[in-house]
Amino acid sequence: MSASPSPKESLPTVLVVAAALIDADGRVLIAQRPEGKQLAGLWEFPGGKVDPGERPEAALIRELHEELGIDVNEACLAPFVFASHAYDSFHLLMPLYLCRRWSGVVQNREHAALKWVRPNQLSDYPMPPADEPLVAWLRDLL
Secondary structure, three states: OOOOOOHHHHOOEEEEEEEEEEOOOOOEEEEEOOOOOOOOOOEEOOEEEOOOOOOHHHHHHHHHHHHHOOEOOHHHEEEEEEEEEEOOOOEEEEEEEEEOOOEOOOOOOOOOEEEEEOHHHHHHOOOOOOOHHHHHHHHHHO
16 A cells, blocks of 8 residues: 655646856846746746747747847757756746857846846845755856
């Protein structure tokens, strides 16, 4: 007889992708979640949900174009680290890619605000629980 899974074990897994866009000065772009969205006001790495049947890299290229108006070549996305976090109603799995090259100018199309931040200052900005552990990895790398 097997034990029944705990509520946290039976949550649906949601796959989202995110990018740490790094500019020539070594700063990282963070985006503030807009009002009306879950976790509004918190700062996050840009990205979004992976659609069914979509590859993570393709989803990230699509999301960066939609949210920021930039075009990214898949070869410029370097898989870096991932977050795995259980929220109340779902489990989030989020690979974070590093990206140092893109074409176009970053524009704010969907967020409350955008900010270029030095890695050692990222922890000054409140982030969703899934994003927080990624800050230390970036700080150590950059």
